Amino acid sequence: MHISRGTTLALATLTAGLLTTVIAAPVHAAPTQTATPLPLTTVGDVVSAGDRVFVSGGPNSTDVVVASATGAVVGTLSGLPGPSDLLLSADRQTLYVALPTANAIAAFDTGSLVESARYDTGAGECPSSLALTGRYLWFGYGCDQWGGNIGRIDLGRQPARVTTAMATTQDFYGAPLLAAASQNRSVLLAGQMSLSPASVYAYAIGAGGTLTLLRTNDWTVIGSNLRDIALDPTGTTLYTAAGAPYEVQAFPFADITTPSATFPTGAYPTAVEPSRDGTRIAAAADTSYLFVYRPDGTELTRFVLGGGELSQGALAWSPNGLRLYAVSYDWTGRNRATLHVLPVPAG
Template sequence: MGTTTAAADTSSSLPISSYRDIAVDAAHQQVFLSDPFGGSVLVTDYTGQVVKRFSGEAGAWGLALSSDSRTLYVALRDAGAIAAIDTATLEETARYDTGTGAGVYAGPTSLALAGGKIWFGYSTDTWHGALGALDLSGAEPVVTRGQGLDTFRSSPRLAATPQHPDTLVAAESDGNAATLAVYDVSTGQADTQAKRVDPGPDGCESLQDLALTPDARQVVVACAAAHYHQVFRTADLADDGIYTTSWSPDAVAIAPDGTIAAGVYGPSRPDVQLFTQGNSTAFASWDFPSPSDYADTTVETAGLAWAPDGSRVFAVTETSGSSALTLQVLNHPQVATTVTVQAPASSPRNQDLTLTGKLEAPVGFGAGSTVDIWRLDDPLAGEGTLIGSAPVAADGTFGYTDRPRAKGDVQYTVQYYGDARHAYAYGTATVDITSD
C-alpha cells in the first residue's frame, strides 16, 4: 500500500520562542507545551489557538499527564521542583521540591508516570545523571533520588506507557553515544532489566527522543546521527527493526493502537511519517512548506504527540534562522481498507450458513467496530435486505450466521462504513442455496 502525502490541516503560530515537551489532554481537548527559557507553560486547544500561558514556571521542561487527565505535572529544571496544574481550572495547585537543587546540572527535566509514581531524570553534576521519583500516594509527598547512578552522563530522557505502568525506559541524551536502560519499577525502585551502550546497527549518537509501544515490548528511538528510527526489544534491548525515515531523526510518538509517528530534522523529506508497528515502510506522510529557499520548516526535538483517540498528530515545528514556533495539527488520513468474505459454495436452505471474513488496513480497528451484512436473494434484482451486523475483532476478523430460505444463488454483501481513520469498504460472496 503506497504512502499518502498530506499537508497540515491546521497551522498556528505559537507565542513562545523555546520548546521542550508536549502533552495532550483529551478530556478537555487541550495541548500543553513547555517553554523552558521563557519560564512558562502554554495551553492551546486542538486547533492551536492559545487558551492560556502560565508564567512563573522556571525552566519548564518535561511534561506528564495523569491517567485521568486531571493533573499536568511539569518538571521545573530551574526551580528544582515539579509543579502540578489542574487541567480543568488551569491553575497551579501544588509544587514539590525534588531536592536535586536547581539549574542546568541539577534540576529535573524529563518526566514519566510509572509504578504509581512520578519519575524524573536529573543531573547530579556536570558529568552524571540519575533517576528520581515523587510518590504522592501517602499523606505527604515522598521524594527518592539517586537511582540509575553510574549509567547516565546527563539527565536522562524517560518513557513509559499506561498499559504497562511498571516498565520505565531511560536514555542518555547528552549528544554522545547513547546509553539505553529498561527498569522494572513495580517495587518502587528502579530495578535494571536491561542496559545497552551505543545501541543499534550503526550506533546511536545524540539521542533526541524515545517512545515505548503500548505493549511495552519495544522502544523506538530517534538518534540524530542515524538515517532511520531504531527499534529495540525491551526484554534485552536487542535490535528489533527500523522505521525507514531519513537523516536526522529527532521525534517519535506512538498512538494507543501502536501506530508510530516519526519526525526528522532539517531539509530531509518528508517531515513526519506514519508507520504500522513492525512495518518499516510508511503509509502516510506530511511535508511542511518552507517560507523561502533559504529557510526550512522542521520538526522540533521531541515535537510530536498523538491525541489519545488517535484522530490526529500534533507537531511542533520551527523555521530555520528564526525562533518562530508553530503548532501543526495533522488529522489522521483515512487509509484504504479492504473486506474479504468467505462462505461455502453451496448450503441447504433453512439451515445455518456461516459467513466469515476480515477487514484489512495499515491501521488497526478499535473496539466497537462493526460491519453490516446484506442479503440479496436474487442477484439480478434490487439492493438486497439488511439482515444484521457483526462485531469486528481487534485483528479485523468477523463472523455472521444466517438461515436463508430461498433457493438459488444468494449474494451476501458485507459493508464497513469506515471511521475517522479508515475508508469505506465492502466485500461480497455468492452461495448456491439448495433444497433442504
C-alpha cells in the same frame, strides 16, 4: 384502496428521487492540516489532553501555551521558571511540568488551569524528563556532567515523598530521558543523551517502587547522540531517535541487540511517538517531513511541515488517535514556534 398503475409509477419516481436526494447529500470535507504561530521563542514539549493541548517554552522560557484541540491559542500558564518536559496523568486531569531551573515539578489541573501542587526535587537536581507508572512519578535529573540520575515522587503518600539516586548501578552524563508504558507499571526506560555511541537502559520497577537494571543495548546499536525515546503501551517494544542512523529504530524491550523494525526519517532523527493504542508510530527528523508508520515499518502517511524544523521530541497524539500535534521552530531569524495539527487517517 385501489391504486392505479399511473399512481404507482408516480410514487416510485418520487421514492427514487428521495433516495437519490439522500445518497447525494453533501459530504463534509476531511479535516485539513493547520499551523498556528505560538507566542514562544523556544520549545520544550507538547502534550494533548483531548480538548486542550499544552506546549512548553523550555528552560529559557516562563510560559506553557494552552491551545484548543484544533490548535487555537486559548491561554497561557505564565510565570513558570523554565517549563520543559510535560506529562499528563492517566485520566488527563493533571498536567505535570518539569522546572529544571527551579529544581521542582509543578502540577496543574487541566480543566481549571490552576496549580495544584509543586514538588521540590532538591537543590542542584534540575529535573528535566518525566514518566509516570501508577503512583510513581519518575524524573530524570542532572545539572552537571556525570551528575545525572533518576528520581521518584511517591504520589500515593500524603504528603508526597521525593527520593533521588534511584539508579544505583549507572551514572548518567546528564539528565536521562525517561519513558514509561501506559499499560505496564513494571518497566521504565532511560536514555543516555549527549554521548556517542548512545545508550538506553531497561529497568524493572519492583515492590515499593525500587528500580532494578535489567539490561542495556549492545555497543553502538542505538547510534549516536540520542534525542528521543518511547515505549509502546504494553512495554514490550522501545523506540529510539538518535542523530544517526537516519531512521527511528524499534527494539524488543527484552533484548536490545537487533532492531525489530526501522522507520526512515531522513537526516538526524529528532522525535518518535507511538499512538495511544500502539498501532501507529510517528517519527521525524531535522527536516520539514513527519512520517506515520505501522509498527512493522510500513509507511501510512507523511506530512510536510511549514515554518521550520520539528523541535526535539515535540510530538503528541490526541487520545483518540485522530490528530497528531507537532511543534516546529524557525531558526532562520523569525524565532517563532509553530503548532501543527495534523489529521491522521485511520490505519
